[in-house]
Amino acid sequence: MGVELGIIEGFFGRPYSWEERAGMVRALAPAGYGFYLYAPKADAYLRRRWREPHPSEEMAALAQFAGVCRGAGVRFGVGLSPYELFLDFDGAAKDALGEKLAAFDALGLDDLGVFFDDMKGDLPDLAARQVEIVHWIAERSAASRLIVAPSYYTDDPVLDRVFGARPDGYLDDLGAGLDPAIQIMWTGEEVCSREYSPGHLARVAGILRRKPFLWDNYPVNDGPRMSLRLHLRAFTGRPAAIGDHLAGHAVNTASQAVLSRVPCLTLAESYRAGEAYGYAAAFRAAAIEVLGADFAHAVETNLGWLQDVGLGGFDDARREALRTRFAAFDHPAAREIIDWLGGGYAITGEELQTQ
Structure with a gap:
């Protein structure tokens, strides 16, 4: 395939169940997905409450999931977002961080993500502070791979508007300061990039002094606007x-775990087929594999409503017609569509502020 594929559960809103995570690992491992990074924004013990230990039942579930990954030959990882740690990396913070790392090591972690994304970052010495934290973690974590998500992980100026203007030379300083063995994530020219080119990735590699580890924000559909649509079509671009030009390719999946398998399979096919790739045929084959022929046909004929128009663009009559159409299928993905039609996956701006 040429590049390592994997899943990052890194979205806002309703996270997957443990059964859904296990199902995704088992379904996608045969297609070449070799790692899973557990990093839902809704897990407060990874983000805003990171200083607190996970409840024992959650750690037990994580340990069991680690076993599922190992059984499928998939690397197991956790993404820790130590919220605003770089504002005060003192003795108390180090003690809490050390305890968190020890708990993760007990799980048999393969990959550890250190994620500084989606938090305020307009500090002149931000890169130096983050380099210090990451190297401190690297000396204490037993994970065999460390992956960092920068505060400014794209060229997209939306981050500067939301989290403050990026410090001058931030990415260059981060790349120069971090040990070359540590991976750095990148979402592309936009937060949700429409396409990636070798030229763009080569430019970013020059800045980071290493190949970027791609955080691909398709088919993710979190946020107040994107949660109104189901991202089901095959990967393009x-x-x-x-x-x-990549150290790895991580797919940030949609809130619907089973439906996400369809586009994920098409990405694997894109790498496999190369220039012979056809996105429509790839979608059809993946949908049949995940959903079965009849259900796949129903999804394909309604893609315009599900992905392009979305919940805000049709009336109650159309909503009920779609509900009736997909209720005919006894399949977990059909239940995801019905739940979505009923607003079960809707995300508010308030949720984004609190996760």
Whole structure:
């Protein structure tokens, strides 16, 4: 395939169940998905309450999931977002962080993500502070791979508007300061990039002094606007040639775990087929594999309503017609569509502020 594929559960809103995570690992491992990073924004013990230990039942579930990953030959990882740690990396913070790392090590962690994304970052010495934290973690974590998400993980100026203007030379300083063995994540020219080119990725690699580890925000559909749509179509804009310019390719999946398998399978096919890739045929084959032929046909014929128009664009009559159509299928993905039609996956701006 040329590049390591994997899943990052890194979205806002309702996280997956443990059964859904296990199902995704088992379904996608045969297609070449070799790692799973557990990092839902809704897990407060990874983010705003990171200083507190996870409840024992959650740690037990994580340990069991780690076993599922190992059984499927998939690397197990956790993404820790130590919220605003770089504002005060003192003795108390180090003690709490050390305890968190020890708990993760007990799980048999393969990958540890240190994520500084989606928090205020307009500090002149931000890169130096983060380098210090990451190297401190690297000396204490037993994970065999460390992956950092920068505060400014894209060229997209939306981050500067929301989290403050990025410090001058931030990415260059971060790349120069971090040990070359540590991976750095990147979402592309936008937060949700439409496409990636070898030229763009080569430029970013020069800044970071290493190949970027891609955090691909498709088919993710969190947020007040995106949660109104189901991202089901096949991957496009990811030519196989980008694989040579990447350290890894992580897919941030949609809130619907089973439906997400459809586009994920098409990405694997895109890398496999190279220039022979056809996105429509890839979608059809993946949908049949995940959903079965009849259900796949129903989804394909309604893609315009599900992905393009979305919940805000049709009336109650259309909503009921879609509900009736998909209720005919006894399948977990059909239940995801019905739940979505009823607003079960809607995300408010308030949720984004509190997760």
